Amino acid sequence: MLGLSQIRNIDRIVRRLDDLSKISLTERGVTRLSFTKESEEANRLVSHWMEEAGMIVRRDALNNVVGRYEGTQEEAPVLLIGSHLDTVVEAGKYDGILGVILGIEAVQILHENGICPKHPIEVIGFCDEEGTRFHTTLLGSRAIAGNFLQKDLEAVDKDGVTLAKAMREIGMDPTLYRLAARDPNSILGYLELHIEQGPVLEKKNQSCSAVSGIAGQSRLEFRVEGAAGHAGTVPVAMRQDALVGTAEMIQAVERIALQYESLVATVGKLKVYPGASNVIPGLVEGAMDLRSIDDTTREVALKRIQEECQQIANRRKLTCEFQLVFESPAVHCSSHFIGIIESVLEEHHMDPLRLVSGAGHDAMAIAKIVDTGMIFVRCKEGLSHHPDEFASQEDIEVGLSVLLNTILKIIA
Ligand SMILES: [Zn+2]
Structure with a gap:
């Protein structure tokens, strides 16, 4: 197990969370809707961090940011790690974003320690999970799972702009959305770390848990x-x-x-x-x-x-x-991944707790095509979708260690 002392770089994580939270349409909280100048700026910043972490970065056909860290085995299926970069209106700075930043951090630790796993890893910043702008859900992750529909392009925002038009306005060709779909055979699994958005971990006095599924x-x-x-x-x-x-x-x-x-x-x-x-x-x-x-x-x-x-x-x-x-319908996480996450929790002297997610996540879309696991990190008073949303540095460090050690167990 990689110990906390070996992976401590909380300053970089905190700085990245702060930098990303400043890219916002509103002064109060974080408002970053999809296919806007804010989302473009966030994508550029996240791409830069991915490059710093040793990844080759691309944008897929639906504007998901994808960073790839190569493995030693050619043709080995890839482990995907991700969460979303969009927010609701006047959101906090952890929902979605924490999962992307800790995914990048996990890879950066491997890179900086010269660790090259067998399987490649890709970190994904999904373009639109909240669906705030177009009243949709999971646009980016559904596209990757091959479940984006042609009619999704006709969704309109409050100004009557269609998704297709919004994509064209940032220089994308919406007709190419099928190219974002991934071949399930090329994917080993998907991991997502997310704040809990509920009060259970706080009540149990524990930093992290596994997730059994999404209600x-x-x-x-x-x-x-x-x-x-x-x-x-x-x-x-x-x-x-x-x-x-x-x-x-x-x-x-x-x-x-x-x-x-x-x-x-x-x-x-x-x-x-x-x-x-x-x-x-x-x-x-x-x-x-x-x-x-x-x-x-x-x-x-x-x-x-x-x-x-x-x-x-x-x-x-x-x-x-x-x-x-x-x-x-309910979506169930992979029992194999739940078992691995629970064993990592025990190694960190925590109860092998598994919580149900009452909120939707990109994992719902990806679980339709590959094994999926989720890690929850405690957030203050279970508060989310609010400027006061908060996760402590200590819990973020533990969450990172649980994510990294889970990755290593899956791809070692
Ligand atoms: Zn979220």
């Missing part, structure tokens, strides 16, 4: 209809108050969610009509999000929630309709 998701819109009326004249017992009915339904969602260990369920959006202090709510529209690493659990719980909401609606003489607007 599947159902997103629904719902509509509860009753009867509006005068807030002063209609007795409470005679009302068909859509909001009171919805409140009872939300309680049922929470109660059902608590019965499944792997399930999270959230009602995060409500619109109340007509929305006046002196009118009984006649209509509520809302949105609900369900996630679980176990697809059957998610499906069973969703069915129970819908049935229970229907019973509540019937009892209160309301109508209740659900519409499924998005669904994605």
